[in-house]
Amino acid sequence: MTCETVKQQLPLLLYGELTFEAENEVEQHLEACAGCHDDLRRLQAMHSALDEAELAVPPSLLAGCRRDLHAAVAAAPARPAGFWAKVRPLFPGAGHPGLRMVLRPAGALALVASGFFVARFWQAPPASVSPDPTPGGLIATRVKQIEPDPTGTVRIVIEETRQRQISGQRDEQQIRNLLLAAAQDPLDAGLRVESVDLLKEECDAKEVRDALLQSLLSDTNVGVRMKALEGLKPFASEASVRRALLQALVRDENPRIRTQAIDLLVPSRQRDLVGALQELMLRENDEHIRSRTQRLLRDLNASVETF
Amino acid sequence: MTAAGVLRQGAVTDEFALIRAAQAGDQRAFEQLVERHDQSVLRLAYNLVRSQEDARDIYQESFLRVYKNLHLFRFDCSFHTWLYRIVTNLCLDHLRKRKVRREESASFETGEGTRDRFDVLPETGARCDPERRLLSRELRRRVEQVLEELTPRERAVFQLRHHHGMRLRAIGEALGTTEEAAKNCLFRATQKMRQALGDFV
Numbered sequence: 001m002t003c004e005t006v007k008q009q010l011p012l013l014l015y016g017e018l019t020f021e022a023e024n025e026v027e028q029h030l031e032a033c034a035g036c037h038d039d040l041r042r043l044q045a046m047h048s049a050l051d052e053a054e055l056a057v058p059p060s061l062l063a064g065c066r067r068d069l070h071a072a073v074a075a076a077p078a079r080p081a082g083f084w085a086k087v088r089p090l091f092p093g094a095g096h097p098g099l100r101m102v103l104r105p106a107g108a109l110a111l112v113a114s115g116f117f118v119a120r121f122w123q124a125p126p127a128s129v130s131p132d133p134t135p136g137g138l139i140a141t142r143v144k145q146i147e148p149d150p151t152g153t154v155r156i157v158i159e160e161t162r163q164r165q166i167s168g169q170r171d172e173q174q175i176r177n178l179l180l181a182a183a184q185d186p187l188d189a190g191l192r193v194e195s196v197d198l199l200k201e202e203c204d205a206k207e208v209r210d211a212l213l214q215s216l217l218s219d220t221n222v223g224v225r226m227k228a229l230e231g232l233k234p235f236a237s238e239a240s241v242r243r244a245l246l247q248a249l250v251r252d253e254n255p256r257i258r259t260q261a262i263d264l265l266v267p268s269r270q271r272d273l274v275g276a277l278q279e280l281m282l283r284e285n286d287e288h289i290r291s292r293t294q295r296l297l298r299d300l301n302a303s304v305e306t307f
Numbered sequence: 308m309t310a311a312g313v314l315r316q317g318a319v320t321d322e323f324a325l326i327r328a329a330q331a332g333d334q335r336a337f338e339q340l341v342e343r344h345d346q347s348v349l350r351l352a353y354n355l356v357r358s359q360e361d362a363r364d365i366y367q368e369s370f371l372r373v374y375k376n377l378h379l380f381r382f383d384c385s386f387h388t389w390l391y392r393i394v395t396n397l398c399l400d401h402l403r404k405r406k407v408r409r410e411e412s413a414s415f416e417t418g419e420g421t422r423d424r425f426d427v428l429p430e431t432g433a434r435c436d437p438e439r440r441l442l443s444r445e446l447r448r449r450v451e452q453v454l455e456e457l458t459p460r461e462r463a464v465f466q467l468r469h470h471h472g473m474r475l476r477a478i479g480e481a482l483g484t485t486e487e488a489a490k491n492c493l494f495r496a497t498q499k500m501r502q503a504l505g506d507f508v
Contacts, residue, residue, distance in 0.1 A: 011494060011497040015475075017490065042505070043497075043501070049450075050500070057350050061362070062346060068363070069367055070338070073334070076375070189383065190327050190330075193323050194324065197323075
């Protein structure tokens with residue numbers, strides 16, 4: 001490495017933004033080159049000076065901002081509710097204040113979808129289900145079909161969704177079934193994240209592990225996949241989990257997932273790891289993962305390339 | 308009980324739950340979400356635009372945008388990244404407009420005559436030691452000058468990396484650009500600062 005290259009890398013070195021290998025090379029150069037070392041010292045002094053120059057936020061400014069925001073939010077019109085804001089008055093029973101969200105089209109659709117999944121997993125009403133909180137329990141309605149006729153009459157088909165609450169421990173079968181259903185909800189990533197977050201504590205059960213494997217391999221949301229991966233960690237040596245980790249290693253688009261998959265696969269050092277790492281080298285763009293994979297392959301006495 | 312009520316009881320502490328409650332219209336959950344992030348948002352805005360009044364406007368506009376658009380947040384990136392995208396865009400717009408609007412002088416008129424702009428700079432973290440204060444004052448003068456010379460993007464990248472400790476990759480995401488572009492901005496900002504502050508440190 002030349003002095004010029006090293007000088008260009010120094011800011012990145014101080015900010016910890018160099019790859020492991022580049023950092024190593026720069027540090028080796030610094031040990032042997034007094035000029036660059038002096039440059040580093042000056043840059044460090046400038047960093048400290050810049051730390052001092054940061055403006056401190058006066059507490060009164062923060063308090064004032066919060067006050068203004070509180071007032072502005074209180075005065076702001078309700079968030080856009082679209083079509084349903086106009087339709088709501090047609091359904092007097094649906095005006096309950098806690099039900100605003102589900103009247104939005106996305107919310108209503110999510111509920112319908114949840115209902116579908118719940119129906120699949122929930123064959124009979126369990127004893128601990130509470131009675132409907134309101135007579136009828138109607139909380140969301142959706143116009144499914146509109147048929148005008150020449151006389152001016154309009155026939156409207158309405159889909160109605162009911163809501164009720166159930167509560168129980170995470171390991172109770174009924175709660176687990178609902179969590180498993182919510183973990184696959186096609187419309188709501190937030191719901192999937194929350195469900196998988198709860199399920200990951202229940203991974204001793206095979207059905208939960210299977211659901212998490214599916215989430216890890218097929219969920220489109222990285223938050224859900226990360227939670228699934230966390231839950232599967234203690235079972236990394238199990239064959240099905242290991243297979244999924246190998247797949248995630250070469251297929252997942254998120255570098256955090258790929259890095260974690262490496263962490264979990266490495267301890268067992270089985271031979272199938274070599275093939276996956278070699279495949280990874282063919283397509284990996286992340287420099288950090290590439291250099292780590294190269295080192296691992298060398299440690300495993302395997303070729304870095306496939307031939 | 309509202310979702311925020313559940314949160315207060317410690318039953319659910321995940322930020323996801325807070326966002327979902329706020330999305331469902333729970334005002335208290337929204338306020339809790341704001342309180343989790345607003346100190347760093349204000350710190351960023353204040354240090355980028357270097358004016359309390361402007362920082363206040365940016366704070367207000369940022370969180371009002373969050374309030375109005377939270378239902379569109381789909382959990383496909385972290386809330387922090389989403390929020391910082393809003394805040395940095397507002398700051399960049401502000402800095403760009405200011406750059407066009409002014410090449411304003413370093414002094415300004417008050418009821419008591421002309422004053423140097425740097426005399427009224429807000430206090431930084433410097434202690435009360437007189438010598439240190441003098442040094443700190445001179446340094447601040449130079450930092451203010453060099454910050455004015457940076458482009459808005461260079462300034463934002465420097466601020467996010469140096470004072471907020473954000474990784475270049477995350478900065479790229481927040482600014483809608485690549486990690487490489489953020490790295491180049493940081494490099495240029497550092498070069499300009501070294502030229503301006505080199506003999507001072």
